[in-house]
Amino acid sequence: MNKTSKLDRSQGPITLQPTRVWRTYIGGQLLEQWHGTDDPADGHYPEEWVSSVVDARNQGREAIINEGLSLIESGEDEAITLREQIATNPEAYLGAKHVQAMGVNPGVLVKMLDSAERLAIQVHPDRETAQRLFQSAYGKTEAWFFLGGREVKGEQPYVLCGFKPGMTRQKWESQFHAQDVEGMLNGLHKIYPQPGDVFLIRGGMPHAIGPGNWMIEIQEPTDYTIRIERQTVSGLNLSEHS
DSSP: OOSGGGSOOTTSOOOBOOOEEOOSSOBOHHHHHHHTOSSOOOBBOOEEEESOOOOOOOTTOTTSTTTTOOEEOOSSSSOEEHHHHHHHSHHHHHOHHHHHHHTTSOSOEEEEEEBSSOOOOEEOOOHHHHHHHHOOSOOOOEEEEEEEEOOBTTBOOOEEEEEOTTOOHHHHHHHHHHTOHHHHHHTEEEEOOOTTOEEEEOTTOOEEEOTTEEEEEEEOSOOOOEESOSBOTTOOBOOTTO
16 A cells, blocks of 8 residues: 555545446447547447446456556545555444444445447346355346437347246257357347336346446446357457456
């Protein structure tokens, strides 16, 4: 921990730098537009993580320091993460009852998200599975709050979540091994959310956010994603560990 991070900031507001995070899918134009950026455009930074103490898990980018972590605007040369700052005095920043019950983790991650393409079909672990596979106290149950969006290729924003009646484990596994993406997409409910709608996606539910969604995601503080497809819509190959 660097010297600057030991300053006590618990008695006043802390200004954080924007935390844009690289993802496998394309988006971010509406996020940049919301920030008032000149010439907003889509790219591989479609998410902004708010007050994040969570490391982003991106294969091939492990050497990038502090990816996903919110940084404090301190005026100093060395970056100070919000996670480091909380660790200096957890009770002052989180409250004694919170620390006693949950430790030094705030227990939540909030994201601003703008998708320009459909995300790969995926699933996140519940707490039991996260503990078994990743030795993590948290899984990745998440809630989506829809702000609005944009039409992409003539279609309004949609999401895919949960199996339609008739799906079986044997059928799903067969489609996965064959990479029958169309079959897997057709096996999920397709819903067109409206601004103000809230969806709860529990750990273990297969889902995919469609193109054009502008939303806030409120989730458990992890970045564990198990993707069912081996290639994104824009052609990025996904390895078994990406």
